[in-house]
Amino acid sequence: MLESTRLAYLEAMGVVGWVPRQPLANAAWRLPPLMPALEEEPDAHTQAPESSLREQRIVPRPGSQPTGNNAGSAVEQIRARIAGADTPRQQAQPAPAAEAPAPSREEPVKAEPLESFYLQLWQAGSCALLLDVHEPGLESASPELNLLRDIVRAVQLPPPAFVADFRWPLNRNPQLDRSAPAASRALQVFMQGRLEGRQADSVGCFGRFPQLLLGPDLLGEGQQPEGEQMLEALPPAWFAPTLEQLLGEPRYKARLWSQLQRIMHRWQGE
Numbered sequence: 506m507l508e509s510t511r512l513a514y515l516e517a518m519g520v521v522g523w524v525p526r527q528p529l530a531n532a533a534w535r536l537p538p539l540m541p542a543l544e545e546e547p548d549a550h551t552q553a554p555e556s557s558l559r560e561q562r563i564v565p566r567p568g569s570q571p572t573g574n575n576a577g578s579a580v581e582q583i584r585a586r587i588a589g590a591d592t593p594r595q596q597a598q599p600a601p602a603a604e605a606p607a608p609s610r611e612e613p614v615k616a617e618p619l620e621s622f623y624l625q626l627w628q629a630g631s632c633a634l635l636l637d638v639h640e641p642g643l644e645s646a647s648p649e650l651n652l653l654r655d656i657v658r659a660v661q662l663p664p665p666a667f668v669a670d671f672r673w674p675l676n677r678n679p680q681l682d683r684s685a686p687a688a689s690r691a692l693q694v695f696m697q698g699r700l701e702g703r704q705a706d707s708v709g710c711f712g713r714f715p716q717l718l719l720g721p722d723l724l725g726e727g728q729q730p731e732g733e734q735m736l737e738a739l740p741p742a743w744f745a746p747t748l749e750q751l752l753g754e755p756r757y758k759a760r761l762w763s764q765l766q767r768i769m770h771r772w773q774g775e
Contacts, residue, residue, distance in 0.1 A: 616684030622714040623672050624692075626699055629657045629665040630772060633705045633740070635696070637712020637747050641670065649748035656761070660769045671695050673714075685721035692717045697738050706771050707733070708742040711751075718742055733768055743768055 515523060625643055627634040634653070636643065643650055657665050674683045675691060696708070696718065710716065716723050718736055733741040743764060746757045 616682070616686065618683035619673065619685045619688050621673055623670065624712075624714060625670045626668040626696070627653070627665040628668050628703065628705065629662040631704050631706040632657075632660075632662055632772060633668075633696075633700060633703070633708045634665060635708060635710045635715045635718075637714050643748075648752055652748055652752060656765075659762070660765050660772060662772050669695075669699050685717070685724055688714075689717040689721045693737075693739070700739065705740050707740050707768065708736070710742055710744045712747040715742075716744060732764070 511529070623638060623640060625636045625638055625641075627636065634657075636653070638649070643653075653665055657663070671692060673688050673691070674681070681687075692715075700708075708718070710718065713724070716730065718739065719730065719734055719742075723730070729746070730744045733743050736742055745751070745761045745764070746754075751757050751761065
């Protein structure tokens, strides 16, 4: 409560003299009441004269309103006494120590948004295929789809079937997190949900963005993982270039075939 409000309440209630039991918040500093000097205790058989007792009774307290004809002079005396005692008391108070500057809180650096991409999930027998393509349309007759069928036929798997697609970002709200870690978590959840209840022993990843299954750090290195990689809550994954790169560069086909020969025992055993 503000000091002015507190004094207004006390004045409205008719409270003239009061002493707080506990320190009051937002209260101005006040001088303690001046107590009369202690005199030597008189002898048990002698009594103090009534004149001295009468003078002690009429000693006004700071903040009280004396009554009678001497009210004005008594108030002036109290004010002079407080003004005279206030100066040395204020000088005796030590100067407040300079507060140390508060450490500046650095704002968290917002991660840069990841570029948009589009993935398609296919399945050929017990092998799931995650393909990095530009736009929908791979399911129609195209050179990329024919190449995918040839790869699946070469490792003795049934023809691939389209399952679902994944588009990043998930929505158009720019306030949501669009960073690479957020995309990695979203893709992992997508794969876990789509492969639940399906018989999948491995995941074939074609392209750059399916590498988010391993985490967002590997995406910026630009290197293709070698061999099978273990994934959390997902089957092991192997990685290959995009179907477009396989069509344009024969050396990519040779590298993919040597990789498939090491892991195709999974499907031939079935």
